[in-house]
Amino acid sequence: MEKFSNWRDGPTGIHPLLPPKAKSVSVFGYIIKFVIGPIISIIRVPIILILTALLIIFNIIARSIPIGWLSRMICRFFDIIIGRIILLCMGFIQLDEFTETLSRSKVASGSIDQCTRKDIIICNHSSYVDIIYLCYKFSPTFAIPPNDEKNLNENIGKLIPLTLGRALENSIYSPIQLSSKSVDTNKLVESIQSSWNGPLVIFPEGTTSNGQGLLDISPIFPSQSQSQSQSQFNTFKEISANKLSIHVIGLSYHYGIYSPCYSSVGNVFLHLFLVCCQISNSIQIHYLSRSCMPPPPKQSQLSQYINNNGLSDENEWFDQLFKSLSSLINTRRTKITNNDKLSFISKWKGYKVDYSSKKSN
Numbered sequence: 001m002e003k004f005s006n007w008r009d010g011p012t013g014i015h016p017l018l019p020p021k022a023k024s025v026s027v028f029g030y031i032i033k034f035v036i037g038p039i040i041s042i043i044r045v046p047i048i049l050i051l052t053a054l055l056i057i058f059n060i061i062a063r064s065i066p067i068g069w070l071s072r073m074i075c076r077f078f079d080i081i082i083g084r085i086i087l088l089c090m091g092f093i094q095l096d097e098f099t100e101t102l103s104r105s106k107v108a109s110g111s112i113d114q115c116t117r118k119d120i121i122i123c124n125h126s127s128y129v130d131i132i133y134l135c136y137k138f139s140p141t142f143a144i145p146p147n148d149e150k151n152l153n154e155n156i157g158k159l160i161p162l163t164l165g166r167a168l169e170n171s172i173y174s175p176i177q178l179s180s181k182s183v184d185t186n187k188l189v190e191s192i193q194s195s196w197n198g199p200l201v202i203f204p205e206g207t208t209s210n211g212q213g214l215l216d217i218s219p220i221f222p223s224q225s226q227s228q229s230q231s232q233f234n235t236f237k238e239i240s241a242n243k244l245s246i247h248v249i250g251l252s253y254h255y256g257i258y259s260p261c262y263s264s265v266g267n268v269f270l271h272l273f274l275v276c277c278q279i280s281n282s283i284q285i286h287y288l289s290r291s292c293m294p295p296p297p298k299q300s301q302l303s304q305y306i307n308n309n310g311l312s313d314e315n316e317w318f319d320q321l322f323k324s325l326s327s328l329i330n331t332r333r334t335k336i337t338n339n340d341k342l343s344f345i346s347k348w349k350g351y352k353v354d355y356s357s358k359k360s361n
Contacts, residue, residue: 083136157222
């Protein structure tokens with residue numbers, strides 16, 4: 001759409017925020033689309049809404065139990081059962097999980113099942129379905145960077161922890177996430193290490209895209225000077241010393257007519273109804289092989305050195321990690337940010353509020 005051209009990425013020509021268009025179908029596809037599909041969806045949608053509400057409620061209750069191991073056990077019990085039923089009702093009958101390498105010369109090593117509750121998981125974000133799957137698989141704490149600043153470097157080393165309910169809210173509505181609600185990355189990771197609330201799933205993009213391009217990312221690791229002044233615990237040093245594991249997971253969707261990707265514009269209930277009209281949907285979970293993880297700089301090299309991109313060693317390495325995620329799901333990166341998306345949503349809804357440096361025509 002021409003009136004949203006300000007949010008098209010210049011270098012790639014990709015528009016990562018517009019709702020994906022429905023695919024053209026055959027005559028049989030039209031029968032599914034207009035006759036069989038709606039009947040199936042009418043049955044599915046109420047079940048999904050009820051189960052999602054129960055999932056959130058049980059998650060809150062389980063995490064309020066003061067005994068850590070018991071809280072984790074109860075949380076996993078409900079997340080696995082209810083989460084899987086929700087995915088089945090959405091048509092995700094099969095979950096394709098596999099380990100991928102980015103080079104033919106390297107042997108695939110590691111698997112998604114090796115992720116533990118003390119680990120960090122880096123993942124792309126394109127739908128509320130991401131949240132349901134990750135909840136089913138890991139029962140994690142979610143985290144995103146703030147989106148109230150135009151300059152991504154204003155929030156270096158800051159993340160906002162999200163509960164299951166707030167993670168779903170963020171994926172559906174993409175509200176303003178204030179930096180005043182953020183915490184230091186080191187402190188958040190340290191709290192996950194000492195609790196039963198992990199693993200920590202980080203969405204570096206901060207919000208959902210339409211799956212056609214990845215949004216720009218915020219530097220999530222504090223600089224060395226920040227780490228020394230704010231916390232004794234240093235996430236990056238723990239990773240460099242192999243005391244903390246970080247995993248890269250890419251999620252992609254394959255569908256018949258309607259894309260499960262939801263970029264926070266359009267009616268979410270209509271989107272869910274259309275997705276459920278499809279007899280089956282497919283989600284592919286790409287786990288980056290341990291042999292393809294970019295090696296972090298040695299501890300002896302960690303300093304206040306700034307590279308040519310204006311990033312510290314820590315975030316230069318993280319940028320390479322996200323580049324690997326881009327290759328993993330074969331999706332190009334864009335320069336559109338989570339802050340830009342606030343203005344895009346405002347324009348879509350007809351408001352005159354501009355949150356970013358991009359000006360609407």
